[in-house]
Amino acid sequence: MLDQLMVCEEAARRGGAVLLDWVGRFKVREKGPADLVTEADVASQRAIRDCVLSHFPNHGFLGEEEGVSDRPDAEYVWIVDPLDGTTNYVHQNPQFAVSVALVKAGQVVVGAVYDPSADECFTAQRGAGAQLNGEPISVSTVVSLSEALVAVSFSARVDARSPQIPLFLEIVTRAQAIRRTGSAALNLAGVACGRFDAYWAIDNKPWDVAAGLLLVEEAGGATLSPEGEPVDVMAPRLAVAATPALQRELSGAVGQAKS
Known part of the structure; x- marks a missing residue:
């Protein structure tokens, strides 16, 4: 075969x-x-x-x-x-x-x-x-946002009323540092090999993340939605992290920003 x-x-x-x-x-x-x-x-x-x-x-x-x-x-x-x-x-x-x-x-x-x-x-x-x-390759062992380098993705066009803005502010004040590379695929690959500790995005398409999600999973990472549910690859919303503890904290930050 x-x-x-x-x-x-x-x-x-x-x-x-x-x-x-x-x-x-x-x-x-x-x-x-x-x-x-x-x-x-x-x-x-x-x-x-x-x-x-x-x-x-x-x-x-x-x-x-x-x-x-x-x-x-x-x-x-x-x-x-x-x-x-x-x-x-x-x-x-x-x-x-x-x-x-x-x-x-x-x-x-x-x-x-x-x-x-x-x-x-x-x-x-x-x-x-x-x-x-x-x-x-394998993910990092970071368990806390305060020690995490977090990758982010925004929509192509973001205005002042976008729900992504309060979410960004919530995470940037908790994480050690934030990076926006402009490539969802490289963000996920970065989590998989330990260059990033986590990644969140709420407006991806299937082709942006399908391969990268498998990379993170097979490298030992946690791939869930911001609500803590399994990711639907055809309608992806991501709160991906190296460890379950870090993923839970990232999802919690997302939930607090939306409340």
């Missing part, structure tokens, strides 16, 4: 190679206010789609760009973000990534997050652990 994880990593690396090839020579348009898409996004997605469907022609495919959705009711569906961190990419900030995940019955079974700028490929297979360039 063809190795699904091997194909997943191959697809992510192919997408990343396309992104590097397009740096500095793409056109940009807006999908919505402050929501950019480039020719590179589209080219990367096509390369990924061609790779996975050439190996698994009966699988479904859900990609962020161009509304691409093939066989969404198939037993296995690939969920892909060909360029997570488009604004960074447009500004030639190296914090962008490719995210590729394979889902069966709503559960991610393999995933890869590839950072082409650093040539770092984070991979995971359910029940088999998580790796960075083939070496095992």
Whole structure:
């Protein structure tokens, strides 16, 4: 049987190679206010789609760009973000990534997050652990927000009335420090390998986080919603942390900000 994880990593690396090839020579348009898409996004997605469907022609495919959705009711569906961190990419900030995940019955079974700028490929297979360039990784042991480096994500457009503002203020006053990288996939990969201790976001899409959630789970982390419920990968709201104790404190901070 063809190795699904091997194909997943191959697809992510192919997408990343396309992104590097397009740096500095793409056109940009807006999908919505402050929501950019480039020719590179589209080219990367096509390369990924061609790779996975050439190996698994009966699988479904859900990609962020161009509304691409093939066989969404198939037993296995690939969920892909060909360029997570488009604004960074447009500004030639190296914090962008490719995210590729394979889902069966709503559960991610393999995933890869590839950072082409650093040539770092984070991979995971359910029940088999998580790796960075083939070496095992694990989450940190931090149990308190006061000692935690926390990654955050906001919507593309945030105004003064956004519920994300009081949530940010609640967490920034409790955490040791906050970072906003602009890439949900890299935030989750960072938690998986111990570079971040926690990550929260309330406005992600499936392709942003599918692969990264599996990375954190297989690296030993706690992946729940802000309400402490299991994450629905198709409608993700995240309060992800390295340890259960830290996850509970993070969820509590989210709840207090909303009250």
